[in-house]
Amino acid sequence: MRMVDIIANKRDNKELTKEEIEFFINGYTKGDIPDYQASALLMAIYFNDMTPEESANLTMAMVNSGDQIDLSAIDGIKVDKHSTGGVGDTTTLVLAPLVAALDVPVAKMSGRGLGHTGGTIDKLEALKGFHVELTQDDFANLVNKDKVAVIGQSGNLTPADKLIYALRDVTATVNSIPLIASSIMSKKIAAGADAIVLDVKVGDGAFMKTEEDAVALAEAMVQIGNNVGRRTMAIISSMEEPLGYAVGNANEVKEAIDTLKGEGPKDLTELSLALGAQMAVVGGKAKDLEEARTMLEAVIKDGSALEKFKVFVNNQGGDGSLVDNPENLPQAEYHYDVTSDEEGYVEVIDAENIGVAASILGAGRQTKEDEIDLAVGIVLEKKVGDYVNKGDVIAKIASNTEDVDSVVQKITDSYHLGKEQKKTELIKRIITA
Numbered sequence: 046m047r048m049v050d051i052i053a054n055k056r057d058n059k060e061l062t063k064e065e066i067e068f069f070i071n072g073y074t075k076g077d078i079p080d081y082q083a084s085a086l087l088m089a090i091y092f093n094d095m096t097p098e099e100s101a102n103l104t105m106a107m108v109n110s111g112d113q114i115d116l117s118a119i120d121g122i123k124v125d126k127h128s129t130g131g132v133g134d135t136t137t138l139v140l141a142p143l144v145a146a147l148d149v150p151v152a153k154m155s156g157r158g159l160g161h162t163g164g165t166i167d168k169l170e171a172l173k174g175f176h177v178e179l180t181q182d183d184f185a186n187l188v189n190k191d192k193v194a195v196i197g198q199s200g201n202l203t204p205a206d207k208l209i210y211a212l213r214d215v216t217a218t219v220n221s222i223p224l225i226a227s228s229i230m231s232k233k234i235a236a237g238a239d240a241i242v243l244d245v246k247v248g249d250g251a252f253m254k255t256e257e258d259a260v261a262l263a264e265a266m267v268q269i270g271n272n273v274g275r276r277t278m279a280i281i282s283s284m285e286e287p288l289g290y291a292v293g294n295a296n297e298v299k300e301a302i303d304t305l306k307g308e309g310p311k312d313l314t315e316l317s318l319a320l321g322a323q324m325a326v327v328g329g330k331a332k333d334l335e336e337a338r339t340m341l342e343a344v345i346k347d348g349s350a351l352e353k354f355k356v357f358v359n360n361q362g363g364d365g366s367l368v369d370n371p372e373n374l375p376q377a378e379y380h381y382d383v384t385s386d387e388e389g390y391v392e393v394i395d396a397e398n399i400g401v402a403a404s405i406l407g408a409g410r411q412t413k414e415d416e417i418d419l420a421v422g423i424v425l426e427k428k429v430g431d432y433v434n435k436g437d438v439i440a441k442i443a444s445n446t447e448d449v450d451s452v453v454q455k456i457t458d459s460y461h462l463g464k465e466q467k468k469t470e471l472i473k474r475i476i477t478a
């Protein structure tokens with residue numbers, strides 16, 4: 046087999062065989078195929094797309110390029126959830142105990158935040174003592190015993206994706222649906238999940254700017270997952286504003302606790318129930334989304350979801366008493382109000398810009414080595430559809446420095462006021478197999 050023929054086939058819009066795709070992935074991972082040939086193939090894929098079968102073969106070739114996490118020591122159907130990236134997105138903290146409270150095993154590998162996006166591990170570390178450095182055995186034992194554990198990213202997972210992602214970044218081939226779908230799905234599959242639920246964000250603050258593109262990506266990923274024997278469903282959700290009110294770490298933990306008590310923000314609650322219902326269905330606990338939702342509402346109401354969160358925190362070295370006393374979470378020294386000098390309805394809140402503002406306060410990191418400040422962050426006081434009068438507080442800042450001028454400016458710039466009372470439609474579509 047020759048790489049030049051594979052490139053020519055894709056250029057001529059022919060369907061690549063499994064063997065051709067494996068030849069490319071194996072050769073490129075080993076360094077036998079040079080970047081210029083890989084680039085040419087990526088560009089041909091960009092223009093000519095891939096069939097569902099090619100996408101599934103590409104995904105599995107990438108999965109097989111490195112280690113795979115073996116979760117077979119954990120009983121039941123292990124369900125994972127993935128979001129394409131949001132701001133103030135606290136859903137994992139809510140979902141892990143919520144779904145585990147239905148006895149669906151949640152064996153989650155999570156990451157840290159970078160740039161303007163937050164990371165689940167950073168948020169959990171606001172619960173003093175919490176750690177994710179578990180051995181594979183401890184991880185499996187915790188999930189078997191209490192149905193939930195979170196571990197840090199480890200191992201040599203999908204090296205082909207790392208190489209291809211870096212090449213796509215510099216060859217204008219990032220924005221290809223089969224390439225994005227295989228990149229995301231290969232990582233989820235290598236991490237060992239039996240079933241996968243995807244939250245595909247759409248809007249100015251997201252990777253996919255239009256609903257049409259988001260639906261196409263979600264459909265491609267759902268098809269890949271189901272084609273390779275992992276039950277997969279997706280939600281298309283809006284990123285026209287940050288999720289919930291809190292953006293930070295300790296403040297998002299507090300928001301997750303409120304949501305598990307049934308007292309959380311409407312949008313975070315809604316998204317958690319929608320994703321949780323899909324997890325319960327693909328995890329085989331409920332026959333349909335409606336039944337799953339009723340079950341989830343019941344474990345919020347009777348307190349067992351909140352109790353599960355406490356058990357989860359204690360199991361991983363954290364201080365579970367913080368769940369009852371969130372006022373003891375890390376607190377910042379200074380507090381400032383951001384007021385509006387305009388009036389009107391909030392039409393859009395630029396989520397990326399709010400994420401950057403929180404990051405400047407120290408809630409996020411610019412490089413992987415940065416230490417983050419768990420206590421600082423932003424709490425929005427006004428959301429899309431709310432009316433703002435001149436002088437109203439639109440957001441509150443928790444900071445450990447008095448120098449917050451640029452943060453105030455960024456928050457003010459993020460709010461777009463107008464005459465129209467818009468309603469964000471949070472969940473735009475549900476994609477099932």
Ligand code: URA
Binds near residue numbers: 210219228229
């Ligand atoms: N996230 C990924 O992991 N891969 C992509 O290609 C795009 C977003």
Ligand code: CA
Binds near residue numbers: 133135289290291
């Ligand atoms: Ca939030």
